[in-house]
Amino acid sequence: xxxxxxxxxxxxxxxxxxxxxxxxxxxxxxxxxxxxxxxxxxxxxxxxxxxxxxxxxxxxxxxxxxxxxxxxxxxxxxxxxxxxxxxxxxxxxxxxxxxxxxxxxxxxxxxxxxxxxxxxxxxxxxxxxxxxxxxxxxxxxxxxxxxxxxxxxxxxxxxxxxxxxxxxxxxxxxxxxxxxxxxxxxxxxxxxxxxxxxxxxxxxxxxxxxxxxxxxxxxxxxxxxxxxxxxxxxxxxxxxxxxxxxxxxxxxxx
Amino acid sequence: xxxxxxxxxxxxxxxxxxxxxxxxxxxxxxxxxxxxxxxxxxxxxxxxxxxxxxxxxxxxxxxxxxxxxxxxxxxxxxxxxxxxxxxxxxxxxxxxxxxxxxxxxxxxxxxxxxxxxxxxxxxxxxxxxxxxxxxxxxxxxxxxxxxxxxxxxxxxxxxxxxxxxxxxxxxxxxxxxxxxxxxxxxxxxxxxxxxxxxxxxxxxxxxxxxxxxxxxxxxxxxxxxxxxxxxxxxxxxxxxxxxxxxxxxxxxxxxxxxxxxxxxxxxxxxxxxxxxxxxxxxxxxxxxxxxxxxxxxxxxxxxxxxxxxxxxxxxxxxxxxxxxxxxxxxx
Numbered sequence: 001x002x003x004x005x006x007x008x009x010x011x012x013x014x015x016x017x018x019x020x021x022x023x024x025x026x027x028x029x030x031x032x033x034x035x036x037x038x039x040x041x042x043x044x045x046x047x048x049x050x051x052x053x054x055x056x057x058x059x060x061x062x063x064x065x066x067x068x069x070x071x072x073x074x075x076x077x078x079x080x081x082x083x084x085x086x087x088x089x090x091x092x093x094x095x096x097x098x099x100x101x102x103x104x105x106x107x108x109x110x111x112x113x114x115x116x117x118x119x120x121x122x123x124x125x126x127x128x129x130x131x132x133x134x135x136x137x138x139x140x141x142x143x144x145x146x147x148x149x150x151x152x153x154x155x156x157x158x159x160x161x162x163x164x165x166x167x168x169x170x171x172x173x174x175x176x177x178x179x180x181x182x183x184x185x186x187x188x189x190x191x192x193x194x195x196x197x198x199x200x201x202x203x204x205x206x207x208x209x210x211x212x213x214x215x216x217x218x219x220x221x222x223x224x225x226x227x228x229x230x231x232x233x234x235x236x237x238x239x240x241x242x243x244x245x246x247x248x249x250x251x252x253x254x
Numbered sequence: 255x256x257x258x259x260x261x262x263x264x265x266x267x268x269x270x271x272x273x274x275x276x277x278x279x280x281x282x283x284x285x286x287x288x289x290x291x292x293x294x295x296x297x298x299x300x301x302x303x304x305x306x307x308x309x310x311x312x313x314x315x316x317x318x319x320x321x322x323x324x325x326x327x328x329x330x331x332x333x334x335x336x337x338x339x340x341x342x343x344x345x346x347x348x349x350x351x352x353x354x355x356x357x358x359x360x361x362x363x364x365x366x367x368x369x370x371x372x373x374x375x376x377x378x379x380x381x382x383x384x385x386x387x388x389x390x391x392x393x394x395x396x397x398x399x400x401x402x403x404x405x406x407x408x409x410x411x412x413x414x415x416x417x418x419x420x421x422x423x424x425x426x427x428x429x430x431x432x433x434x435x436x437x438x439x440x441x442x443x444x445x446x447x448x449x450x451x452x453x454x455x456x457x458x459x460x461x462x463x464x465x466x467x468x469x470x471x472x473x474x475x476x477x478x479x480x481x482x483x484x485x486x487x488x489x490x491x492x493x494x495x496x497x498x499x500x501x502x503x504x505x506x507x508x509x510x511x512x513x514x515x516x517x518x519x520x521x522x523x524x525x526x527x528x529x530x531x532x533x534x535x536x537x538x539x540x541x542x543x544x545x546x547x548x549x550x551x552x553x554x555x556x557x558x559x560x561x562x563x564x565x566x567x568x569x570x571x572x573x574x575x576x577x578x579x580x581x582x583x584x585x
Contacts (some may be wrong), residue, residue: 071307142328145305147288157283163294163305185286186308249508 018248039104053249073144074121090209097202101221123192129202276531283309378435410553
């Protein structure tokens with residue numbers, strides 16, 4: 001009996017020693033990066049600008065008015081937002097960003113929050129960009145309840161309720177992901193898409209389908225345009241110091 | 255008798271709960287209340303009615319009905335504990351209580367973990383078990399069961415073939431419901447968008463996991479229908495004068511016909527929520543009807559002074575049944 005007891009004690013001590021780091025300490029990435037010099041910041045005197053226009057070829061499904069009777073508080077007419085097409089096929093709500101080619105730079109993460117509001121029973125804006133680590137302020141401007149349900153793949157899923165008008169909550173994404181879908185399970189028609197990046201070089205096309213990405217260091221980049229229904233397209237572009245390229249265009253087909 | 259009526263009420267309320275649960279899934283409202291057990295911070299029963307909008311209406315109503323059913327099952331379990339002389343029936347009450355509590359916890363986990371498929375499928379599957387338990391309790395509390403279906407002096411049926419085919423049918427119906435729940439929660443309900451064909455063919459020309467689950471549910475429907483026909487056919491052929499078997503058999507046939515129709519319309523309507531939910535509750539009704547038939551076929555095994563009517567292995571013509579039945583009664 002004593003022998004069994006002493007064996008158990010010895011095993012427990014061995015487990016504690018190993019568990020408490022009695023073995024060899026692994027070299028951490030943090031220790032290595034602490035010794036390496038930090039990447040340089042972007043030189044603001046050399047930065048370039050990329051701009052362009054995104055169009056849609058073909059006839060998209062017509063924006064239809066959504067039946068919102070399930071919530072009498074949703075009084076404003078709501079229309080489908082998947083295809084917002086302006087004059088000459090100008091495609092709105094396309095997320096455009098630098099996918100590849102950006103060197104190593106120290107880019108500060110803004111502390112200013114990006115706002116995603118729930119207004120008139122829709123998400124506003126419908127598509128937006130944010131940096132990982134930057135606060136995303138989620139706000140309920142409606143006199144009704146909403147739940148904000150993000151369904152990411154690389155980040156943690158979350159679902160928070162905002163039952164009172166004026167409520168604000170903040171969420172911070174930890175990983176890059178393009179695009180994170182948002183929905184509201186109370187109002188099934190509500191959707192938004194958030195592009196999460198580790199840099200600020202992104203834009204969302206506006207009503208005339210145009211976009212502009214400013215402050216890029218000179219280099220060759222892969223630019224990707226992402227639409228919630230039409231998928232992704234990429235192009236490569238080279239910009240020199242202080243150069244402004246205005247002819248980057250994408251055409252989606254439906 | 256009051257206990258029997260109360261157990262019937264509990265069984266009926268469980269059916270309502272399953273329908274309400276079906277509406278939650280069908281309308282995609284499962285996460286419209288993000289917290290649990292509270293509702294947007296309110297204690298469940300104090301949540302304002304005017305705030306039950308959109309998906310909250312379905313999810314919160316489901317929670318309220320679930321709490322009510324849970325309470326009713328608690329009362330039933332206590333009642334059985336105090337008043338029921340049969341130990342196995344008392345145990346059924348405890349099991350039903352444990353099952354409904356587990357079911358509530360599974361429902362909560364489903365919400366808090368954002369509807370993970372295995373938990374959601376388990377929640378749907380356990381719901382059927384709870385329904386089966388409440389129906390079983392109601393059945394064994396019924397006067398007919400207590401009198402061993404022997405009001406005319408014949409005693410319960412003792413038919414090994416019926417027992418085997420009925421229990422197989424019930425097991426197959428439950429398996430079919432499990433496949434249906436998997437299809438529902440993995441969003442495979444429209445993986446095959448046409449009916450009765452699959453992409454215009456008898457067998458799908460291409461496959462993925464969702465198509466496989468969906469097609470398995472269709473094949474399952476055929477198998478279940480075959481076994482239901484076998485069971486009910488056996489009852490009509492060999493026990494046409496046994497009301498306790500003929501009635502659930504007729505109901506079973508009607509429910510299966512309705513269920514297949516609803517299944518077809520679920521696909522053709524693009525999963526219209528009401529049709530979809532009716533498909534869920536009709537499926538549950540098929541299960542418990544088959545279970546009632548199975549339990550009545552097994553009544554002889556429960557003893558309590560029942561006298562059986564043994565059915566010979568040789569099938570008889572319908573005209574012989576009367577003679578056979580009266581011979582059994584004399585025995």
